[in-house]
Amino acid sequence: MSVFADEAFDDHERVVFCSDKNTGLHAIIAIHSTALGPAAGGCRLWNYATDDEALHDVLRLSQGMSYKNAMAGLNFGGGKAVIIKTSDFQDSDALYEAFGDFVEQQNGRYVTAEDVGMSVSTMETIARRTKHVSGLPRKGDNAGGDPSPKTAFGIFKGIEAAVQFKLNAATVAGLTVAVQGVGHVGYNLSKFLSEAGAKLLVADIDQDKVQRVCDEFGATAVDLNEILIQEADVVAPCALGAILTEESIAKLQTTIVAGGANNQLKTHADGQRITDAGVLYAPDYVINAGGIINVSSEYYGDCTNEEVMGQVAAIGPRLTGIFEEAAATGKPTSEIADTQARNLIAAANP
Numbered sequence: 001m002s003v004f005a006d007e008a009f010d011d012h013e014r015v016v017f018c019s020d021k022n023t024g025l026h027a028i029i030a031i032h033s034t035a036l037g038p039a040a041g042g043c044r045l046w047n048y049a050t051d052d053e054a055l056h057d058v059l060r061l062s063q064g065m066s067y068k069n070a071m072a073g074l075n076f077g078g079g080k081a082v083i084i085k086t087s088d089f090q091d092s093d094a095l096y097e098a099f100g101d102f103v104e105q106q107n108g109r110y111v112t113a114e115d116v117g118m119s120v121s122t123m124e125t126i127a128r129r130t131k132h133v134s135g136l137p138r139k140g141d142n143a144g145g146d147p148s149p150k151t152a153f154g155i156f157k158g159i160e161a162a163v164q165f166k167l168n169a170a171t172v173a174g175l176t177v178a179v180q181g182v183g184h185v186g187y188n189l190s191k192f193l194s195e196a197g198a199k200l201l202v203a204d205i206d207q208d209k210v211q212r213v214c215d216e217f218g219a220t221a222v223d224l225n226e227i228l229i230q231e232a233d234v235v236a237p238c239a240l241g242a243i244l245t246e247e248s249i250a251k252l253q254t255t256i257v258a259g260g261a262n263n264q265l266k267t268h269a270d271g272q273r274i275t276d277a278g279v280l281y282a283p284d285y286v287i288n289a290g291g292i293i294n295v296s297s298e299y300y301g302d303c304t305n306e307e308v309m310g311q312v313a314a315i316g317p318r319l320t321g322i323f324e325e326a327a328a329t330g331k332p333t334s335e336i337a338d339t340q341a342r343n344l345i346a347a348a349n350p
Helices: 051-071 093-104 120-126 148-166 184-195 207-217 246-251 269-276 290-300 305-313 315-329 333-348
Strands: 014-020 025-033 043-046 077-084 176-180 199-203 234-237
Touching: 014 051, 014 093, 025 051, 025 093, 043 051, 051 077, 051 290, 051 333, 077 093, 093 120, 148 184, 148 234, 148 290, 148 305, 148 315, 176 184, 184 199, 184 207, 199 207, 246 269, 269 333, 290 305, 305 315, 315 333
Parallel strands: 043 077, 176 199, 176 234
Antiparallel strands: 014 025, 025 077
């Protein structure tokens, strides 16, 4: 498939295909927009079935980062990267250093950080070759380190806003939340929810992670193929995207979907479908912005960790505003958020 023919292309400023023969690196860096600042977004390590699948994923994720950063009020544009786990993939410091070289070649147009399959230690390796990297270990009271706890806290505040709006519940205490995916973000979200008194249903492809959450937080394990259709007050997708489809939306037994996965709606039409189903949907790039808020503060060095937590907590009121506008206009929450994000980007790049 041609890059320009991909439906997710959306006038990307730059798409870079990275190949290093010595390490076997195959990666793609997608820069959607630099209207609001350098294009920032994590690097994902994933086993894609085809190169076209990897390209489509990075383009969608990159566009989502433009919207996420705009809605969070950050001095960042949107970008993303994927490293493709080929059949002969060999994990090595040299491979991540080679990726760092490609990031450096963008001359500050792209700032990377960790995403699925990556870690703080991986970012440290990449940082040997470029300064345009975040998600490094914290220093003193400054922001930094693994951004997933901040992402999880923002999702927690978003869930609180959603249950207050939809269920008229002051807190999540006594409510049932089904969490799909209990990796770094899902684990920390489960911790916040458990401490607030929620009942947890959890599932993950990795049963050790499921058992950990069950042991620590008293969660109930559910089959991975059934987690989205549980009878629950809230369903929180925290794994990979494109899980809200015409088929899956019809099977939902909840009135709120609010989770951390990127690109949860498979198509734009699914935003209308989930609205028609009577389900309140928290736009993913709004609710999961806690991590990039942390990354921004680390990169620019302009906030303490405490100040970052305050900025992340503002995700709740931001979502409430979207819910209220959607209710007043009858439009899907996803459409309201998209329009707001595009307007912010356009205002910076008339």
